[in-house]
Amino acid sequence: MTAQSETLLAVDGVSLSFGGVKAITDVSFDIRKGEIRAIIGPNGAGKTSMLNVVNGFYHPQHGRITYKGKTRPRMRPYQAASQGIARTFQNVALFRGMTTLDNIMVGRTLKMHRGLFWQMLRYGPAMREEIENRRVVEDIIDFLQIESIRKTPVGKLPYGLQKRVELGRALAMEPELLLLDEPMAGMNIEEKEDMCRYILDLNKYFGTTIALIEHDMGVVMDLSDRVVVLEYGHKIADGTPEVVKADPKVIEAYLGVGH
Amino acid sequence: MLYNIFIDPFVQMAQMPDLLVQTLWEGLVSGVLYALIALGFVLIFKASGVFNFAQGIMVVFSALTLVGFYEKFSAAGFSGHTAAFVALVLTAGVMFVLAMLVERVVLRPLVNQPDIILFMATFGITYVLIGFGEMVFGGDPKQMIASELFLPSGSVDVEMLGGMVSFQKIDIAAAVIASVMIAGLALFFQKTRIGRALRAVADSHKAALSVGISLNQIWVVVWFAAGLVALVTGIMWGARSDVSFALEIVALKALPVLVLGGLTSVPGAIVGGLIIGIGEKLGEFYWGPLLGGGIESWFAYAIALLFLLYRPQGLFGDKIIERI
């Protein structure tokens, strides 16, 4: 909790619209190093768009994003990845034709540098690099306890496990900032508990900063250090879970949609 | 060199406007025919999401069938016109049977497969049609029975812009028939029950199912419609040159047309066809000689490619929005 003073990423007055439809309007918030930051809000509040802005998939029309102290120019997603931002998706976006192992190995792409020549020979430096990265991946497999599905094509896995593999793939990038888009959607209680534990462990032991979108309020309140609440693209509250929970606007927003 | 590319052709156009008009007209006519083939593609793509590679071969196949039937009937002593129209009706029947077979044998078993699989399946249909067609009709080029179908021949020469511009009557007829055909299809889509159903299917398969439309039925209708379009195209094209499987390669020209117009747009197919037809003829006539001629074979694709880089979804295509 001590290292939380430093701001890792700041979103400043960001607005985003798609052909006239406003997805995000003038939203500002920051993510501090080492914290778990939750973004909540009713459906269509612009949460996923916000994540897409952060990792460079969408380019906001207005506003500024400061990452690690530098104002970030318009960038492409792969640049975000190389700067240490990883994410998972609301609807699992795994590489369905590949095994669990290969999926997570893809997460190591940025850490592998051997070119076509060595790859072709699959020998010497290329093989060494492959093995070094396999070790890292195996640590992740061990961490997420997915040993038994290592060589299973991910398309055949149940949803909960797919989510876990996707988290593994993001972890393989050794991210500084991890964006999780509804990591627990569609899971049963036991799977949710597991996922919570992984997220907490990650945050605690590897110091990974995490920004997550989640609907399960219980989970959000348990996990996160600070919460941003969005509604119709506007920020309506920001603060610790306790503060946010007591905010009348939040209560209204949630009661309004029948929660 | 630069002069030859960028200035000289335009100078030529200005100096001999009659030639320009002639070229434009020829481009327009082949454009109409491209558009007709493309129309067949679009019909099928809209309704079933199948990129029907066989459309080109269906043109040839229908034309061959027509000529084949005509030969049989005239040999049996029918008069030219009677034989021709009986053959026309029978060919339409054959196209219907083909549509049924395609739906039954190919589409139904492959429902819900990825696009590329269906695409490949239409390759299979192409091969079957080529094999079957050649076996039945032989590989020799045939003469289209244009006059028997009351299609005009000869040409109208008009004096204009200081020269003579020659309009083939058959070309004029082709343009007219194509326009009628397109108008007819538009009416069909707007006014008939099946037409409306087709549009519903194009919008959403689920929605169509929920209003109680049988997808299988729709497919048959669409393939039949595409078959009729192919037949008309075949007659027109055949009347201008021979009927043979060499036409297949011309059919491939419909691809750049589609790309230009967008895979799902009927007006796109028409506009695209015209652009490609005219662009190709102009290119060949004015720039072709610089490159040694024969650029018609790829010029259309080059136009399409350049255009795609600017607008990947085509002229009238739906904007591709990537969601994650």
Add this chain to the structure above:
Amino acid sequence: MAQGSETRERDTFAKLLCEHAQVRPDRPAMRHKDLGIWRTWNWSELTETIRAYAAGLQQLGLERGATIAVIGENRPAMYWTILAAQWLGAIPVPVYADAVADEMAYVLDHADVAFAAVQDQEQVDKLISVQDRVPKLRTVFYDEPRGLRDYDHSRLHAIGNIIESGRTRLASDATARAAIDAERDRGQASDISIILYTSGTTGRSKGVLLSAGGSIAAARDTVIFDKLTDRDEVLAYLPLAWVGDHYLNYAQSLVAGFCIACPESRETAEADTQEIGPSFYFAPPRVFETLLTRITIRMEDAGALKRSMFNYFIGIAKRWGEQILDGKDVPLGARLGYAIGNLLVYAPLKNVLGFSRIRVAYTAGEAIGPDLFSFYRSLGLNLKQLYGQTEAFLYVTAQPDGQIRAGTVGPATPNVDIRITDDGEVLYRSPGQFVGYYKDAEKTAETVTADGYVKTGDAGFFDPDGHLNIIDRAKDVGKLSSGALFAPKYIENKLKFFPNIKEAVAFGQDRDFVTVMLNIDLTAVGNWAERNNIAYGSYQELAQRPEVYAMFIEHVAEVNRALAAEPRMAAAQIHRFLILHKELDADDGEMTRTQKVRRGFIAERYKPLVDALYNGAEAADISTEVTFEDGRKGVISARVRIADTKAMPTAKLEAAA
């Protein structure tokens, strides 16, 4: 490696270890699938590791005679702890890793452990939760550091670090090595080498003290008996705290010098079995039963052609397989048919199960259904039965190769002496027999006769060939009110041979007739339900489906037919039965940790049901308290149907003895 001549005595496990390091330094001693690949330690590496570990443990204050708990699954670090402790003359006390905190606290406290070596955070948490009930526990070692970083490390040490510090100490200080070897050499045959806590069918568990010399002598006998060598390999998946694992894997490995392979995780144990291909295998009948059920279910999904081929060749195997396995003369045609079957069915089947390389396989713990037993044997799997108990350090009897009979457990193992008392109880004297119960001289005296024989508590008799026949627990063999013999386990075993029946509990003591409670096997019955379009939402619902009852009536009738054919058992046919609404569960105390039903407890817990079984009611209501996996408790209630079954006409009694 200059070891003292004392190691030649080979009377402790640590000395055996060092001998292997000299005799076969490069042979694999231990494997562990970790992070996706098999790590292998050869005997020399293993010895160095253990020496370092012992040195480290010594530094942390583990002393001769002290006890150290070992809590975890089958992982190298757990075995290392046992070995290193024994090296120092300390006494390892393995504890069931899945034991609930309550049970664990009792054992730890009773065994006076000051140290505990555990697998991971989960176990550490468990220990912390019972801290105040185990006041003597000072220090905890853990294998997996994950999640433990923020714990108070004043009393917590990573095993890896201990080994490293031991290594450093040995490397930097020449005398340290000599000292640690001297510590090993101080060990002798009479040392207590381990305390194994029995699961206890009744009452609290008891700590069985076993001596190093006794353990090794017993293991040596069976290693010779089954011709085990350093080329053999086992996959260690049995609970560490169970005598079976400690004997079959640990002790035999250290005597014969073969390799122990530890699976990656519990879920992967089966796949790991196939990868390793063990040559010596042990599984309780339950495992074989589950396997057969799964084989049957999977084959039912096969195409008709393949299924009939399978059935045809299984038929041939049934007819000839066992005779061929036992080396008997069979007709050439049969041999040929079996060879084809082996190519098409048996060998591939064994391959899929990971049984291809098995030379010797044992089953024990419960009676195994004769058909089940023959099934595996007919495939060419040299499956044998043994009879034993913790107090004997496992073996009392075992079937020698080629002398297998399903109903018996074989003659006494070498150097074991068996006596049967007048009331039928089996007593034995064996080289490995225990020294006594820890801190329970009274119980020890109760169990061991004055002339040194140990009471097994089982009733049995020798058949004419000298093979022991176990009927049941001596105290459980009862009588019906008519005076006819009632051996509940015997009946239960017959029922449990049906793949659909997971568990059976028979009642009848001093009653007019026999009744049973059954558990459905969710996998088998669920599969059957699916194929027959029977919808169900839960275990409870499925169990109470009339279709399931109809099927079970058939099963019970078949058992009755079998009972009727046996003169001694004919009177004990099942008259009524019910299907329980929940699975019997060790967490609820209904079964032991080794998965034996606790009949008395069940009778009490389900008294309303038992009453209903005997008062002619058609159904009964019951509500029971259950413990969920996460430790929470809840109550489930149900209305349970009761079905009547026909008794079969009894076989002619003229043959009855």
Add this chain to the structure above:
Amino acid sequence: MFYRETGQFKQSYAADQAVFPILQDRLGLAAILVVAFVIVPLFGNEFLLASVMVPFLILSLGAIGLNILVGYTGLLSLGSAAFMGVGAYAAYKLSTIFPGVNILVWILCSGFFAAGIGVLFGLPSLRIKGFYLAVATLAAQFFLQWCFVRISWLYNDNPSGAIEVPARTLFGLAITGPSATPVTRYLVVLVIVVGMTLLASNIVHGRIGRTWMAVRDMDIAAQLMGIRLLPAKLLAFAVSSFYCGVSGALMVFLWLGAAEPSAFDIKLSFLLLFMVIIGGLGSMIGSFFGAALIHILPIVIRGLPEALGLPIAAATVEHLTYLIVGALIIFFLIVEPHGLARLWQIAKQKLRVWPFPY
């Protein structure tokens, strides 16, 4: 059934990551290689070697090339024949300009020319997807084919417009030209194809292969893993075209002996695409299956009437071949849309879990 995997455990990541981790697969592969390298040359007649095996291998190589693009990277291409043509013409020009250098060097080098052209035509792939991309590759097909016709420098102003293969030797043994024996040609092709298959298989099993598959399966997620789409796709185009180029050079030099531009027309592109799709997208072995089916099947169909003594005209046989191939394409797509390789995989899986069905 023949897979007895019990006891095959991996003690290193290198062994675990091997392309063929199962012993029986390695044995099977060894057996196939022995047959290919020893049995076939020893016992095969000229027809088998020159008309069946050589074309089969060369087409397999082309199919592997196309499969890298379509199957592994998910980029649909209808221009592979043109890239084969580039290879053929490059090899022809190089070998006539520098006759002193061994022809095999030029055949392999020709791949680089094809790769370069491939990259050029691959550039649009960043913006264009699916069928639209297929049309873009058609531009390459027709443009390049036009070049082969119109640029007489490419065929050394040969009046026939065709390229004719000069006779060349390797270690004194004629490998191209009329005096090269089928056995020699077969072995040369075999060595090249086997070697290049190995390399391709290495690539697709490593980082680059995973990158391609990631782009294919979900390009957005791939980007967020730090994969840059354009380089990944261009590399796929380059490697793919390289393989096609070498295959094209081999086709002219070791199979046909001479070639007109029409040898590389769109029909060949289609044939390659059939091979890849019927063989199995994203599978090395599938490329071979596909090539075998598409090339060898017509040979069988053509030979069948003769073998059965049926008097059928050659033209009819030709038409029948079309018909049957077309029908088979549809048939295979219906039976297994994922190609023969998937059937093979299923069969293999069945054998591995035999006697169980799954």
